Amino acid sequence: MKLQDFIQSFVDLPKEAMIDMQKASISIDLPKGTKFLNQGQTCKKLFYIKKGLARSYYYNEKGKDVTVWFFSDNNVMVSVESFFQQKPSLYYMELLEDSRLYYITYQDLQKLFDKHHSIERFGRLLSTQLLTDVVGKLNAIQFQTAKERYQFLIQKYPDIAYRAPLGHIASYLGITQETLSRIRSGN
Amino acid sequence: MKLQDFIQSFVDLPKEAMIDMQKASISIDLPKGTKFLNQGQTCKKLFYIKKGLARSYYYNEKGKDVTVWFFSDNNVMVSVESFFQQKPSLYYMELLEDSRLYYITYQDLQKLFDKHHSIERFGRLLSTQLLTDVVGKLNAIQFQTAKERYQFLIQKYPDIAYRAPLGHIASYLGITQETLSRIRSGN
DNA sequence: CGCCGAGTTGAACTGAATCAAGAAACGTGG
DNA sequence: CCACGTTTCTTGATTCAGTTCAACTCGGCG
Numbered sequence: 001m002k003l004q005d006f007i008q009s010f011v012d013l014p015k016e017a018m019i020d021m022q023k024a025s026i027s028i029d030l031p032k033g034t035k036f037l038n039q040g041q042t043c044k045k046l047f048y049i050k051k052g053l054a055r056s057y058y059y060n061e062k063g064k065d066v067t068v069w070f071f072s073d074n075n076v077m078v079s080v081e082s083f084f085q086q087k088p089s090l091y092y093m094e095l096l097e098d099s100r101l102y103y104i105t106y107q108d109l110q111k112l113f114d115k116h117h118s119i120e121r122f123g124r125l126l127s128t129q130l131l132t133d134v135v136g137k138l139n140a141i142q143f144q145t146a147k148e149r150y151q152f153l154i155q156k157y158p159d160i161a162y163r164a165p166l167g168h169i170a171s172y173l174g175i176t177q178e179t180l181s182r183i184r185s186g187n
Numbered sequence: 188m189k190l191q192d193f194i195q196s197f198v199d200l201p202k203e204a205m206i207d208m209q210k211a212s213i214s215i216d217l218p219k220g221t222k223f224l225n226q227g228q229t230c231k232k233l234f235y236i237k238k239g240l241a242r243s244y245y246y247n248e249k250g251k252d253v254t255v256w257f258f259s260d261n262n263v264m265v266s267v268e269s270f271f272q273q274k275p276s277l278y279y280m281e282l283l284e285d286s287r288l289y290y291i292t293y294q295d296l297q298k299l300f301d302k303h304h305s306i307e308r309f310g311r312l313l314s315t316q317l318l319t320d321v322v323g324k325l326n327a328i329q330f331q332t333a334k335e336r337y338q339f340l341i342q343k344y345p346d347i348a349y350r351a352p353l354g355h356i357a358s359y360l361g362i363t364q365e366t367l368s369r370i371r372s373g374n
Numbered sequence: 375c376g377c378c379g380a381g382t383t384g385a386a387c388t389g390a391a392t393c394a395a396g397a398a399a400c401g402t403g404g
Numbered sequence: 405c406c407a408c409g410t411t412t413c414t415t416g417a418t419t420c421a422g423t424t425c426a427a428c429t430c431g432g433c434g
Contacts, residue, residue, distance in 0.1 A: 332389075332390090333389075333390065362390075362391090363390075363391060363392080365390090365391080365392085366389090366390055366391075369390095
């Protein structure tokens with residue numbers, strides 16, 4: 001899916017706004033393993049993943065690697081609190097596959113928000129979309145058993161369940177790798 | 188805090204926009220126990236709580252009452268997925284205290300979004316604010332013990348910890364009432 | 375070939391849920 | 405203002421889902 005189509009799925013941008021948006025968007029290919037945000041660093045770019053897979057993560061008190069969120073094809077990828085509030089990120093971000101990305105810088109995006117009401121609207125709708133995604137995960141995590149959470153993942157993000165390493169998926173679901181392994185093998 | 192000041196804390200609205208916003212906002216006092224949204228009903232109003240306390244909740248498969256979110260003074264109160272996507276709510280909403288509220292209807296708000304770029308921006312910033320709140324809770328719930336979650340609540344929303352009934356707080360934190368009672372009494 | 379990270383399997387342990395029963399607080403009507 | 409019933413909270417005993425720790429398997433790659 002083209003960046004353009006992704007945007008149009010939220011709001012119908014006037015031609016001029018779309019052109020400005022495309023001018024400000026930069027395409028880039030990066031290999032698996034690329035770390036594009038460190039903990040403590042402020043996230044300056046909003047990415048769109050045309051093709052690929054990424055995750056945000058951190059190390060907890062016990063030094064264990066914990067996946068916070070996955071990002072895959074045809075979605076934005078961003079450290080939400082860091083980018084939108086321009087403050088240091090709590091998380092690292094890295095690519096799990098070779099990926100084709102687009103990005104726009106915070107500065108440029110702000111300029112576009114100022115210039116085009118329609119792009120501001122796109123921003124609003126994008127935020128509410130992310131919000132409902134997070135609310136969905138919160139409910140899954142909070143009130144479901146390990147098995148149910150895994151089923152939630154398969155249903156909601158089937159691609160991730162098969163493309164990401166087991167350990168990452170487990171911590172994303174808030175369970176241990178061993179437990180997930182047992183679930184997969186059918187108890 | 189006045190509605191006006193709440194809005195200004197996000198974005199500096201031009202006078203005309205603020206006047207339109209205030210014209211569209213309706214003030215209302217409602218008593219404790221008022222149910223203002225049913226499961227399956229579409230949330231048509233975005234509330235601002237000048238003073239009071241409310242919660243969203245549902246009944247799980249076992250018929251147990253589960254609190255999803257609390258809303259208190261100087262914050263908006265809304266069934267996020269229902270209001271912003273205008274689809275049936277998964278939750279009930281009710282007041283836990285006598286409250287003074289303002290509200291604006293979905294229709295009116297859309298009109299204001301269309302008319303004033305500045306109000307669209309307010310909407311965007313409000314969404315990102317809610318988003319970071321939910322992300323914060325998700326992290327607390329997913330990776331912390333029952334005791335730590337309660338401490339998170341006390342720190343982040345101290346008023347709620349003292350004003351809401353124990354059973355509601357417990358289900359909000361994803362633990363049982365008994366466990367919370369034990370935590371409060373210091374294990 | 376041998377190493378290394380990723381995944382699997384087993385056994386013991388534990389934090390929190392469940393089940394059950396009683397105490398305290400709350401509000402409503404006489 | 406008290407009595408009664410209802411709801412909210414506490415406390416104890418038992419159970420269980422999922423963690424932890426440890427050892428082992430498998431597949432890829434230098």
